Amino acid sequence: MNISIIGAGSWGTALAQVLLDNQHNVLIYDIDQQVVNEINTLHTNNTKLPNILLPESLVATTNLKELCDFSDIMLVSVPTKVMRVTLKSLNEYLSKPIILINTSKGIEPDTFKLVSEIAKEEIKDGYLKGFVALTGPSHAEEVILRLPTLITSASENIEHAKFIQSLFSNQSYFRVYTLTDLRGAELGGALKNIYAVAAGMIEGLGYGDNAKAALISRALVEMKRLAIAKGASDETLNGLTGLGDLVVTTTSHHSRNFQAGLKLAAGKDLEEAISSIPMVVEGARTALSAYIEAHRLDIRVPLIDAVYSVIYEKTPVEKAVEAMMGRTLKDEFN
Ligand SMILES: NC(=O)c1ccc[n+]([C@@H]2O[C@H](COP(=O)([O-])OP(=O)(O)OC[C@H]3O[C@@H](n4cnc5c(N)ncnc54)[C@H](O)[C@@H]3O)[C@@H](O)[C@H]2O)c1
The missing domain is CATH 3.40.50.720 (NAD(P)-binding Rossmann-like Domain)
Incomplete structure (x- = not known):
């Protein structure tokens, strides 16, 4: 063909x-x-x-x-x-x-x-x-x-x-x-890029495997909250287009979103972080879309909030992590 x-x-x-x-x-x-x-x-x-x-x-x-x-x-x-x-x-x-x-x-x-x-x-x-x-x-x-x-x-x-x-x-x-489930596939593929930026930030700060594992599992919970509210099925987000893509992008140095996170953790602003990467970094723009929509729908997305505040409010990465760690204690899934 x-x-x-x-x-x-x-x-x-x-x-x-x-x-x-x-x-x-x-x-x-x-x-x-x-x-x-x-x-x-x-x-x-x-x-x-x-x-x-x-x-x-x-x-x-x-x-x-x-x-x-x-x-x-x-x-x-x-x-x-x-x-x-x-x-x-x-x-x-x-x-x-x-x-x-x-x-x-x-x-x-x-x-x-x-x-x-x-x-x-x-x-x-x-x-x-x-x-x-x-x-x-x-x-x-x-x-x-x-x-x-x-x-x-x-x-x-x-x-x-x-x-x-x-x-x-x-x-x-x-x-x-x-x-x-087209919506689920599209939402999973787009949202995971935000967490790849977060994963790069964590790596850049020198955090260890505990933090990486925590990021992936909490990202999945958060991604599901927003994607299901926007019409995705839970099953899709557990599959290749959700969890699968989330894992590959948060654990691989091939990911340019991950690379951007590394540079943000090193104190560069978004323009500097992106300009040194020769390929498109979708996660920054998607963080903006997801932040606006999650807040419009009143959905809790602390990781998206953290990435948004580092990129768009120039909060230092350490401060954004401190803000997440200091939140009110909660049940894991409610
Ligand atoms: N690279 C990957 O491994 C990968 C995997 C899955 C999905 N994606 C997604 O695919 C998309 C593209 O990623 P990429 O890595 O190939 O990006 P890239 O930056 O390597 O390439 C983008 C290409 O688009 C071209 N382009 C820009 N505007 C254009 C236009 N108006 N008309 C025609 N071409 C135009 C650019 O010249 C460039 O060659 C992104 O949304 C990315 O998230 C990438």
Whole structure:
């Protein structure tokens, strides 16, 4: 099959290789002409995936019309802050309805809208045939090395979820499950990035394994409170797109959200922390969305509060931890 990919970042490029390994044809689009030239001529994407030689069959373009003509199956992997404008820009060139596969993990701050909701608003009427979130514990740096990875194809339409499962699954390193709880998958994938920032902060302060384990288990409780209130199922949050993604991102130095947390703990402000990381850091923006929504709904989210106060109120990380530790004593689950 032909598949169009929007965003030749680390994740879009790694997923392109999975599709090529599975004998599909891929055209990948990026706004960055240099990245496109590098993929086409040197078969590398060194800023995003250093020291990796990409398949020569991977073709890149900056031409959106060419991308839209190539396939009606489109995968999008761009920072969520440019999601609206990116999806809107397709309308001029779409000549048939598309199945959109989203792999970006974030929530719009002012509206708390998920990418599935943004897509419904931005893709012109009658041209969004289906929406699938492909999400779960998956670092591009490992997928590009073809290391075993399990993720989830989530869609309200089970036939679409199964179709995308069949495109991406292979017997050697990429196994895809299906799920119909699309909201749960999108919420889990986005919220876990906030806790990755917190995990980096903890590491940066030199805290030990006790603190890391505490962070993961309390993050899951907190993430469930907010996600279930927003329509997710409890089961989804215990699965690959919730706990699975939370564990991988809070324990791995591959996570750029974790890296941002490390820099915040070292006293850098958000701009400094982010500017030294060559890939998108979604957790900071999602912390803002989640903070606003949790407080609007009166949901207790002390970890999100702490990350928010470090990033947006410039509270020193130690002070934010002190504030959490000093809270009124409580029952574990109530
Ligand atoms: N990297 C991973 O391991 C991984 C895994 C799962 C999900 N994700 C999610 O995927 C999304 C992308 O992550 P990434 O790591 O690939 O980011 P990245 O920073 O490596 O790449 C983003 C790419 O998007 C391109 N871009 C920006 N605006 C664009 C536009 N308007 N049109 C087309 N391209 C545009 C940039 O030029 C860049 O090449 C994020 O939401 C991230 O959370 C990443």
